[in-house]
Amino acid sequence: xxxxxxxxxHLVMGMTNKxxxxxxxxLGHNAMYWYKQSAKKPLELMFVYNFKEQTENNSVPSRxxxxxxxxxxxxxxLHTLQPEDSALYLCAxxxxxxxxxxxxxxxxxxxxxxx
Amino acid sequence: xxxxDQPTEMTATEGAIVQINCTYQTxxxxxxxxxxxxxxxxxxxxxxxxxxxxxxxGRFSSFLSRSKGYSYLLLKELQMKDSASxxxxxxxxxxxxxxxxxxxxxxxx
Numbered sequence: 001x002x003x004x005x006x007x008x009x010h011l012v013m014g015m016t017n018k019x020x021x022x023x024x025x026x027l028g029h030n031a032m033y034w035y036k037q038s039a040k041k042p043l044e045l046m047f048v049y050n051f052k053e054q055t056e057n058n059s060v061p062s063r064x065x066x067x068x069x070x071x072x073x074x075x076x077x078l079h080t081l082q083p084e085d086s087a088l089y090l091c092a093x094x095x096x097x098x099x100x101x102x103x104x105x106x107x108x109x110x111x112x113x114x115x
Numbered sequence: 116x117x118x119x120d121q122p123t124e125m126t127a128t129e130g131a132i133v134q135i136n137c138t139y140q141t142x143x144x145x146x147x148x149x150x151x152x153x154x155x156x157x158x159x160x161x162x163x164x165x166x167x168x169x170x171x172x173g174r175f176s177s178f179l180s181r182s183k184g185y186s187y188l189l190l191k192e193l194q195m196k197d198s199a200s201x202x203x204x205x206x207x208x209x210x211x212x213x214x215x216x217x218x219x220x221x222x223x224x
Contacts, residue, residue, distance in 0.1 A: 004157070042119065042214035043202070090157070101146055103160035104212075 003027065006091050006107035013081065014115055021076040021110045023091030031097040032074040033104065034066060037088040049074060050097035081114045088112070117141045119215035121203050126221045127193055135188045135201050135218045143208020149177050149188045150202040152217065158202055161188070190220075198222045 004025045013019050025032060034046040048056035049068040063085075065077040074091055088109045095102040120138045127133040139147070146165040150158040162170055164179035164186060176189040190197055203215040 040123070040216055042216045043204075045212065101163065101165065101206075103148060103163060104150075104158075106157035106159070108155070108157045 004091055004093055004105050004107035006089075006110055008110055009108065010111045010113075012113045012115060013078070015081060015083075017081075018077070018079040020078065021089055021091075021112075023074040023076075023107055025072055025074075025091075025093040025105070027093055027095075027105060029093035029095050029105070030071060031094045032068060032071070033092040033094075034064075034074065034076050035090040035092060035106075037090055037109070043090070046076075048097070055097065078112075081112075083114050086112055086114045117207060117213045119203055119205060119213055121201075121215040121218045123216070124219045124221065126223060127190075129193055129195060129222055129224050131193050132189065132191050133193060133220065135190070135203075135220065137186045137188070137203035137215055139184050139186075139203075139205045139213070139215075141184075141205050141207040141213055144181055145206040145208065145210055147177075147179055147186050147206070148204045148212075149186075150204065151199050152202060153199045161201075193222050195222050195224070 007022045031050045033048050036044040045058050046060045047066040052068050063080050067075040090109045091107040092104040094104050118140045149161040151161050152158040162177035164177050169178045174191045179186045200217040200219050202217045205213045
């Protein structure tokens, strides 16, 4: 399998649930990212990992918790979410980190609905 | 603040040409990206401009003017499969990617 794979594709969860989103990249890239995409809004960067080290955390609420066990895998752990957290969550990777010119490669995203 | 402006939606006819504009106000500039995103799918990389001028890739071309803070994506010989959202993103002086909200392009037969 090639590219960036995200699971699950769709997730419905209640506000008291705990769930995790998974991302795997098969491109040998060094940087991985979590983005939030809401309708008609720009992509919002949530977290960046460069060589497994977190380098960015854009004031994301603590109910979102990232984990990067190695350079190929990235998780986003979710707990006590709010309805306004409903969105498409995109994982991406790039050959180099934010300082480079290499493009981002995105997964197909997880469509999250919080009820 | 930093800002990227793109039209929200555009409509064009199959076989025609369409130009999608992107203007930006950012703290510094280190390159501009265009991505295509079909509904329910991942954004995919189309082009990267860091110097002024036109970059051509088959039916798609991207233009940049740094002095005007302006770029456009030109799509020729439009096909129905080009119906998608087109995202403009600028890398600022801190190498942060600033994203536009995207332009939804609708192609009609």
